[in-house]
Amino acid sequence: MTTPIELFFWPTPNGWKISVALEEMGLPYVIRPVNIGAGEQFAAGFLKISPNNRMPAIADPDGPNGEPISVFESGAILQYLGRKTGQFYPKDERARVTVDEWLFWQMAGVGPMFGQASHFRNYAPKLVDDPAKIEYAVTRYNNEVNRLIGVLNRRLSDRAFVADDYSIADMALYPWVKLAGIFGQDMSTFAHVTAWLDRVAARPGVQRGMAAGAELRRPPPSEEEVKRVAQSLFGQTAASTAEAASKQG
Numbered sequence: 001m002t003t004p005i006e007l008f009f010w011p012t013p014n015g016w017k018i019s020v021a022l023e024e025m026g027l028p029y030v031i032r033p034v035n036i037g038a039g040e041q042f043a044a045g046f047l048k049i050s051p052n053n054r055m056p057a058i059a060d061p062d063g064p065n066g067e068p069i070s071v072f073e074s075g076a077i078l079q080y081l082g083r084k085t086g087q088f089y090p091k092d093e094r095a096r097v098t099v100d101e102w103l104f105w106q107m108a109g110v111g112p113m114f115g116q117a118s119h120f121r122n123y124a125p126k127l128v129d130d131p132a133k134i135e136y137a138v139t140r141y142n143n144e145v146n147r148l149i150g151v152l153n154r155r156l157s158d159r160a161f162v163a164d165d166y167s168i169a170d171m172a173l174y175p176w177v178k179l180a181g182i183f184g185q186d187m188s189t190f191a192h193v194t195a196w197l198d199r200v201a202a203r204p205g206v207q208r209g210m211a212a213g214a215e216l217r218r219p220p221p222s223e224e225e226v227k228r229v230a231q232s233l234f235g236q237t238a239a240s241t242a243e244a245a246s247k248q249g
């Protein structure tokens with residue numbers, strides 16, 4: 001029997017990229033929860049495989065030459081799994097470059113910008129005494145999210161998936177873009193993106209991947225909860241993360 005891949009995971013868009021990929025590729029895996037609200041991303045064992053104190057990460061007991069390997073950063077994990085299985089990551093160089101372009105566009109653009117938009121929409125209002133202090137940031141990141149969805153909408157105007165065939169680039173994009181509506185974007189103005197979201201959502205592997213770790217999900221945090229985790233999650237510095245790591249042991 002194949003030893004399963006360990007998926008270090010918490011149910012967030014970056015985590016779902018990998019549960020979706022593992023499901024789509026039919027790879028056996030076990031979830032190792034990393035409760036980022038409780039500081040588990042600073043545990044020594046986790047930092048050894050994910051030195052940036054972020055999930056997701058994987059540990060594959062059957063890596064290159066049959067030796068174990070660990071991988072952090074969701075884009076690197078998707079490429080690794082694509083190469084390992086030969087699925088959803090074409091071998092043809094021209095097609096692979098296209099997948100890489102859109103995968104890196106997600107990693108460098110959509111992920112960070114949607115992440116900041118979410119921060120200033122969902123968390124920052126609970127942490128500032130005066131909403132005027134974050135108005136500029138809210139507008140800046142909402143506009144950038146809007147611009148990025150516009151880019152995706154144009155890209156999908158004449159193809160079913162972002163790199164033509166369904167690929168790891170769609171897997172990276174889907175969990176974030178799915179949230180655009182609840183980030184306040186009017187998705188009715190992005191018909192091609194909406195149709196793509198439906199196409200991706202209809203895939204059984206995507207449905208299983210998005211349901212992974214459902215028991216770990218929490219209701220939206222209260223103001224007290226946000227204040228409690230604010231320093232450890234949003235105030236991270238080199239010194240504070242070193243201290244958090246020493247406390248977790």
Ligand SMILES: N[C@@H](CCC(=O)N[C@@H](CS)C(=O)NCC(=O)O)C(=O)O
Pocket residue numbers: 012013014015036041053054055056072073074075111233
């Ligand atoms: N670029 C990273 C981002 C991962 C990331 O931001 N993970 C967040 C949850 S969505 C996390 O683990 N946060 C823990 C922390 O902020 O300490 C990736 O794509 O893997």
